[in-house]
Amino acid sequence: MFFLEKDSFEFPDPLSLHTHKDGPLATGGNLQKDNLWKAYLLGIFPWSKTGENILWWSPDPRFALLPDQLKVSKSMRNLLKKPVFSFTENSRFEEVISFCQSIPRKNQSGTWLCKDLLNSFVELHKEGKAHSIEVWHDKKLAGGFYGLWIGKIFSGESMFSKMSNASKAGFIHFVQEHKNYLDLVDCQVYSAHLESLGAKNISRKSFLEILHKQKIRP
Numbered sequence: 001m002f003f004l005e006k007d008s009f010e011f012p013d014p015l016s017l018h019t020h021k022d023g024p025l026a027t028g029g030n031l032q033k034d035n036l037w038k039a040y041l042l043g044i045f046p047w048s049k050t051g052e053n054i055l056w057w058s059p060d061p062r063f064a065l066l067p068d069q070l071k072v073s074k075s076m077r078n079l080l081k082k083p084v085f086s087f088t089e090n091s092r093f094e095e096v097i098s099f100c101q102s103i104p105r106k107n108q109s110g111t112w113l114c115k116d117l118l119n120s121f122v123e124l125h126k127e128g129k130a131h132s133i134e135v136w137h138d139k140k141l142a143g144g145f146y147g148l149w150i151g152k153i154f155s156g157e158s159m160f161s162k163m164s165n166a167s168k169a170g171f172i173h174f175v176q177e178h179k180n181y182l183d184l185v186d187c188q189v190y191s192a193h194l195e196s197l198g199a200k201n202i203s204r205k206s207f208l209e210i211l212h213k214q215k216i217r218p
Contacts, residue, residue: 004029004056011042014058014204024055033120037129038218040148040155043208045188047112060204063194065185070175071198080169086136087173093125093132096144100158113158121157124148135161135170142166145174151214152183171197184210 001024002012009029025044029035031054039045039056048055072080079085101113124130125146131154135143143166145159154174161167171194175185186207187199 002026006030009035011039011044011056014043014208025058026056027053029054029056031114031116031120033123033127034218036117036120037124037148040150041211041216041218043204043211045155045157046117047188049112057188058204059189061201062204062207063187063190063199064202064207065175065187065194065197065199067175067179067182067185069198069200070172070179071196072172073196076165076168076172079165080172084137085142085166085169085173087170088134088136089174090125090131092134092141092144093130093146094122095141096132096134096146096160097121097158099141099144099160099162100146103160103162121146133170133174135166135173137163137166143170145170147186150211151216152181153186153211153214154178154182154184155186156188168193168197183213 004011004026006028007030012026014025031046036046042058044056044058046054047057097113097118101118121130125132130146130148132146133144134141142163143159143161145156145167147154147156159167159171175182185199187194190201
């Protein structure tokens with residue numbers, strides 16, 4: 001594992017280190033917004049529980065969705081035809097990320113979204129890099145998710161749902177709305193929820209090739 005200096009550090013090239021496919025790439029460093037942005041441009045993201053050392057990951061394989069492989073079940077198609085949900089983007093970023101941090105998740109204790117990370121994402125949102133998708137029901141926030149736009153890649157970070165199918169409806173709506181400007185949705189690591197929507201494992205090498213084609217530099 002690569003060790004990062006706390007105040008001044010450079011991330012390793014994910015393809016240059018021989019890491020176990022299920023293990024972290026590096027540890028240490030800090031979660032300041034510029035370092036966070038630099039990490040994502042290299043295909044690296046932080047993921048550790050609050051109070052633990054910062055762990056940085058670039059998994060192989062990478063869980064991702066290609067827009068043309070989106071799966072929409074018959075029941076979801078019928079639901080989306082009804083006026084159950086409405087959708088906005090970037091209208092309640094701080095509320096969305098706060099709910100992602102605070103709403104309990106099945107089979108999980110605690111949260112990986114610590115205060116420093118939350119604050120950095122809020123700053124990245126102010127710079128137009130971090131985006132939120134809100135799902136509304138009866139004029140109340142029923143679900144949503146947030147992530148980073150990197151060229152034509154949307155790197156999804158976290159989602160929440162206060163009612164059944166809210167986050168799923170939001171995800172489907174987002175992919176369909178942006179399909180002409182979306183090469184890939186980065187889902188990072190496997191989840192059954194996103195697998196049901198068409199996300200699949202791809203090799204880290206394939207993911208990084210798509211990422212590098214965006215030609216965005218820190």
